[in-house]
Amino acid sequence: MTPPPKEKTQAQSPQGGAGAAPPSPSQAGQTIPAGVTLSVAVPAGIVQVGGRVTVEIAVASSTGVVDAPLHLVYDPALLRYLAATEGEYMKRDGGGTVFLANGESRPGDVTIGIGRTDRSRGASGSGTLCRVQFAALAPGTATLTIGPAMAWAVDGSLLPVTTHAVDIRITEAG
Numbered sequence: 001m002t003p004p005p006k007e008k009t010q011a012q013s014p015q016g017g018a019g020a021a022p023p024s025p026s027q028a029g030q031t032i033p034a035g036v037t038l039s040v041a042v043p044a045g046i047v048q049v050g051g052r053v054t055v056e057i058a059v060a061s062s063t064g065v066v067d068a069p070l071h072l073v074y075d076p077a078l079l080r081y082l083a084a085t086e087g088e089y090m091k092r093d094g095g096g097t098v099f100l101a102n103g104e105s106r107p108g109d110v111t112i113g114i115g116r117t118d119r120s121r122g123a124s125g126s127g128t129l130c131r132v133q134f135a136a137l138a139p140g141t142a143t144l145t146i147g148p149a150m151a152w153a154v155d156g157s158l159l160p161v162t163t164h165a166v167d168i169r170i171t172e173a174g
Contacts, residue, residue, distance in 0.1 A: 035160035036061045036151040038070060038129070040144045042166050047136045048173045052082065055144055055166070057112070059089050059129040063153050064122020067115035070149035072132055076107035078142040078170055079134040087128030090114055095121060099130070109147065122154040136170045143167050 039058045047053040059068065068090070074081075081103030090097045096117035103110035110132055116123065136142075146163040153159050 034062060035162060036063070036065060036068065037162045037164070038068070038146050038149055039164040040072070040146060040166040042144075042168055045167065046169045046171060048171050049136050049139055050173050051136050052133055053079075053136060053168060054131050054133045055168075056087065056131050057129040057146070058126065060126040061124050061151070061159070063159060064124050065090075065151050065159065066119050066122045066154055067152040068129060068149070069111075069113045069115075071147035072110040072112065073145045073147040074108055074110075074134070075140075075142050078136070078138050078140050079144075079168075080137055081107075081110055082133040082135055084110060084112060084130055084132045086114065087130045089127035089129050090116055090123050092123055092125075092127065093121070095123065101130070101132070103132070120154060136168075139170050139172050141167050141169055 037060045041056045041058050042053060044053070055072075057070070057072065059065070084101035084103065086097065086099040090099075098113070098115050098117060100113040101110060105111070112130055112132075114129060143165055144167075145165040149161045149163060151159040151161050
């Protein structure tokens with residue numbers, strides 16, 4: 001008997017799973033896979049040139065996470081980084097956090113650092129890690145991919161990270 005195939009993790013696939021569907025939020029009674037799953041979610045898959053789009057980095061983990069730095073990679077000919085804000089995931093249960101985002105240093109790469117200040121309690125379950133806003137510059141299909149990403153558990157162990165990407169269609173303003 002052959003064991004089932006494993007999902008790709010960040011260490012095996014730094015570009016993420018561009019064609020994979022993002023995980024749905026867990027329902028009561030369902031279990032979240034071991035490790036951390038990061039997905040790019042967009043409320044509307046179509047935006048016009050000159051418009052703005054905000055994407056969410058969704059996270060799901062059955063293990064308490066204390067740090068989850070990542071890179072969000074995109075085509076700078078199609079999108080321009082505007083801003084990033086922290087989501088509620090790491091702040092749940094009143095935990096203090098540190099959130100840093102740099103989308104200015106390297107066009108096409110938003111570096112995001114997020115972690116809990118209380119290293120004895122990790123965040124688990126599912127939610128929004130952060131939101132990133134872009135301006136649409138030119139028509140085409142912009143793929144947003146979670147590039148290098150890592151996550152650490154309360155005990156200091158490195159957690160496996162599985163990623164998913166999303167496409168945004170940019171149309172002419174009309």
